[in-house]
Amino acid sequence: MPIATDVLDIALRVEGLKKSFGANVAVDDVWFRIAKGETFGLLGPNGAGKTTTISMICGLIAADAGTVDVYGTRIAAGSPRGRRLIGYVPQELAIYPDLSGRDNLRFFGRLYGLRGAEAERRIDEVLDVVALRDRAGDRSEEYSGGMKRRLNIAAGMLHEPRLLILDEPTVGIDPQSRNAILDAVAALGDAGLSVLYTTHYMEEAERLCDRLAIMDGGKIKATGTRRELVSMVGKHDVVNLTVSRAARAAAEGLRALPGVRSATAQDDRTVSVLADGAAALLPDIIGTFAGTPIHVQGVEVLEPSLDAVFLHLTGTALRD
Helix, strand or coil, X not given: CCXXXXXXXXXXXXXXXXXXXCCEEEEEEEXXXXXXXXXXXXXXXXXXXXXXXXXXXXXXXXXXXXXXXXXXXXXXXXXXXXXXXXXXXXXXXXXXXXXXXXXXXXXXXXXXXXXXXXXXXXXXXXXXXXXXXXXXXXXXXXXXXHHHHHHHHHHHHXXXXXXXXXXXXXXXXXXXXXXXHHHHHHHHHHCCCEEEEEECXXXXXXXXXXXXXXEECCEXXXXXXXXXXXXXXXXXXXXXXXXXXXXXXXXXXXXXXXXXXXXXXXXXXXXXXXXXXXXXXXXXHHHCCCCCCCCEEEEEEECCCHHHHHHHHHCCCCCC
């Protein structure tokens, strides 16, 4: 999807957002745009600043600097202006365990001014989207973790927002529920809803997002489609080595090899190497440790991917 340039094509405009908590700079001059009907991913590890960024976008906390506009309406902390345009689904569950799924949605619907037949129509629609219609009468405390998260998403969609923001919606759930959530989000994007999706799971970003921004240390490192981002590392491959010991020392030794762009210790026994033509370079990589107390116990070669982009931009692999 092309980047929106006309104001009428922009669902969300974020410009120069900054936020510090004491000496900790959580968000540092963040800029990006989301086009109407686009699913945009904010990809980064825990602690990258994703949740703080979306909290400012939703007007839940005040920015130290910068602006947020949703469909041309300025969003500010403490002001209701424009908030109805946004549906926010937080990481933390915001449902009542002693109420049924349907009664939870009736409660949240009343907060949005939905009542009577209009409320029931909309509740049925969102229950269908998250595949919970057959369990709507059960108390939500009886739901699995994934079902609770799907109900959370339904609550955020009730008032028919124009921009849906989902903050790490699949954390801590089983694979089946995770797939159900990803299918629901994909369907929303296909239906033309603008979606901002934060995650630290690379495969989710690749599966769902038209474009994405890589965020680390409070900064946006790069923005683009998957193809545009992968082109940043050209034909470089990632080689993940499992070593017997001293991964930091192993990484230092590998950096001197011709064709090695970077080598980083991920933990005491894992080294990630960004290299040109890794297959041809493997004998030299493994031979580096001949006659040393470090032994290579496993090798994994990955072709150019978002993992390689993240390693290239941040110097570390994306991990939970």
